[in-house]
Amino acid sequence: MLVKVASALNLGLNTMEMEVEVNVASRGLPAFDIVGLPTKAVAESKERVRTAIINSNIQFPERRIMVNLAPGDVPKEGSFYDLPIAVGILATVMGFKLPEKSVFFGELSLDGTLRHVKGALLLALFAREKGIKNIFLPKASANEAAVVKGVNVYPVESLSQLLFFLCGQITFELAVYKVNQSEQSVSAAEFDMSEVLGQEQAKRAMEIAAAGNHNLFMVGSPGSGKTMLARAFPGILPLLNEKESLDVTKIYSASGRIPPRGSLMTTRPFRAPHHTISPAGLIGGGSRIKPGEVSLAHRGVLFLDEFNEFPRTALEALRQPLEDGCISICRSKEKITFPSQFTLIASANPCPCGYLYHPKKTCICTRREIEKYKKRISGPVLDRIDLYVEVPVVDIKVLSCDERIKKSLELSEKIRQRVVKARDLQQRRFDKEGIYTNAEMRNKHIKKYCRLSKEVNQVLINAGANFQLSARAYFKMIKIARTVADLENVQDIEVSHIAEALQYRPQDKDGG
Amino acid sequence: MNKNLEIGYNGELIAAKYLREKKYEIIERNYRNKYGEIDLIAWDKKALVFVEVRTKVGQQFGSPEDSINWKKINKLKRNAAAYTALKKHAGVYRIDAVCIVLGENSSIERVTHYQNITFWRVG
Known part of the structure; x- marks a missing residue:
């Protein structure tokens, strides 16, 4: 006897229809085989x-059972087919x-x-x-x-509960979406911005980065607070909107990162992979393609x-996601x-020893080493x-300053309110454009939404000549200025x- | 008769008696063909059952269950298929095992009947 049970197959973020065919033969030696890759x-x-x-407490049929997972040419992965197979077998028997x-x-x-x-x-x-009207899922999911x-x-x-239902003996209470409180209250930031002393310019840059979803690069000597600033960054980010939340949760659901009984993600992800990460780990890949850190940081922060x-290969692979906001992985x-629409926050030392441009310590690197770095x-x-x-070195005197100054530092929450606005x-x-932030603007959006007065345009042209701005950098300046506005x-x-946007260009101190 | 053969033969007698008590109808004993030997073949209602009997005196050298390996099960499967083809049996059939442990003086310590050993995961 043949029974067909409908199920589905997840491939990346796409889902395909799948059919589980269960045949229980009335002849032959008892066997249990699964085909369909x-x-x-x-x-x-x-x-x-x-x-x-x-x-x-159900007798397993001593029959020849053949299960086919159709379509037969797509490899089937994961353990989700237990339920359709079991239901198929029991449907034929009972x-x-x-x-x-x-x-x-x-x-x-x-x-x-x-x-x-x-x-x-x-x-x-x-x-x-x-x-499809009904889906039968584990209670935890x-x-x-x-x-x-x-x-x-x-x-x-449980299986027996489902059987009672399918035999018409009990009724089911449908699942109703509940927001998981414990997940909501998790604050993403480890530090508050007010805990970081000094670094006003860096904080301002972070505010702009958060407001317009711009990428940020911090350079500074060891211990100047780069990592701390980055870790405080999630605290000034707005929550995900409804659509974003669904997109992010999709990625996390597909890669099995939603805990049992979990609900939609509302805080922006913050991913901080270690620098020993492989290109496939960063971008995504593997023999069965899985999303990498750039996708897990979608609508959130990727802190490098x-x-x-x-590794150079990993960094170069960032080009496409940084530009397009998505990553195509072909195997x-x-x-x-x-x-992979994320805010990149990168931090680095100015040189291998870390003390180039340090006000007191001397850098011991050779010129060649610095160039190589x-x-x-x-x-x-x-x-x-x-x-x-x-991110300059903070004077020890500032660190031990009195409480009054410490209290005058802005709390993350206050910065966040400005960012949210x-x-x-x-x-x-961008309501009708399908994008959310200034950084995502394409050239046609810039033309439409960033009208520049003659005066402003002149400043940009002058700057373009002085800084040798590339075409991309030119548009980036406009986008940043848009965010500042x-x-x-x-x-x-x-x-x-x-003028403020131009301040965040890389400065070559060596003069060439 | 060699001592081990004698133990095996006695075991098969015990198994046959045991199965008859369970209303199995035994149709062949020590059925032999080029694939090997089947100890007992019997009808359990409408199912044709091929029975492998394993007998041990004491369990200090391993249980009778342990002595059934995948090679034996595969042999039985092939043999059973040949038998059903020969007899044109077009219904359900299965492979069972009866494991017997004897005491020192040929007393029966236990008889265990396993239905459908096809799924056994053995070494």
Whole structure:
């Protein structure tokens, strides 16, 4: 007897329809085989399904069982097919009818309960798109799927519970989306901006970076506070808006980073990979393509501490995501595109010993060493960074200053309010453009939204000649000026805005 | 008769008696073909059952269950397939094992019947 159970297959951030065909033969030696390119985790589902059925006090049929995961030419990965396989087997044996327009998705535990799976949100979005009415999911994963309206999410606790339901003996309470409180209260920032003493220029640059989603490069001697500033950065970022939150949660759901009973992510991700990261880890990849750090930092922050120490291949690979806000990964077997619209915060020392330009210590590096160090980051990558800021050494006297000065430092929350205002302004402006922030503006947007008066234009042209601005850098200046103007809530870009933007160009102290 | 053969033969007698008590209808004993030997073949209602009998005196040299390896199971599968083809049996069939442990003076310490050993994961 043949039963077909609908399920789905996640490939990157896309979902495909999949059918689990279960045939229980009435002749032959008892066997249990799965075909349809199962990878190891899927092939092992045989043992889980069999044990789970037995432990649910149901006799496992001593028949020849053949399971086909269709389409047969796409490799099946993961442990989500336990539930559709088990349901298929039991449907043939017990003869119950499966509800129409329903998909099953879930991993079985040996005792017959269901375990949290990755990708539940993707499945729900897919179901809505395809007009599938019911989805049966493990209870632990049901919450993230319940976000999607118009789809009935059945939170399944155990196999036997599901069977009672399918046989019409009990009813189910549909999952209702609940915001997970504990997740909301997690504050993303380790430090408050007010804990960082001095560094006013760097803080201002961070405010601009946060407001316009601009990339930021900090250079400074060891111990001057670069890392601390970066770690305080999430504290001045606005929360994700609804659409962004869904996009970010999709990526995290697909890579299995949403905890059981988790809800939508509301705080912006902050990713700080170590510099020993491989290109595939940063960009995404692997034999089964997984999102890398750039995608996990989507709509959030990617902090690369000790920027010069990263492998060159990894840094160069940042070019496409920095420019396009997405990354296409092509391998022999598949091609997957992940979004990667992040704010890059990079920090580095000015030279290998770290004390170049230090007011008191002497740098012991040779000129050649310094050149070599600087060359580790190529021009194209540097050109894609909007804001450069020096983080000078803080005088010890400032650190031990009295409490009055410390109290006068601005709290992250206050800076955040200004950032939120500026972002709201941008969001309203770009409402119909499909972008959110100034940094995402294309040239046509710049033409439309950044009208420059004659005076302002003249300043830019002069600066372009002085700083040897590339075409990209020229537009970046306008974008930064736009953000500065937004922070002041000014309609048109003024000379002072451009002037401030120009301050964040890399300064060559050696004069050439 | 060699001592081990004798133990095995006694075991098969015990197994046959045990299965008959369970309402199995035994149709062949020590069925032999070029694939090897099947100790017992019986009907369990509508299912044709191929039975491997393993007998041990004491368990100090391993249990009878341990002595069934994947090679033996594969042999049984092939042999059973050949038998069903020969007899044109078009229904359900399976492979069982009866494991017997004897005491010092041929007393029976235990008889265990395992239905459907095809899924055994053995070394």
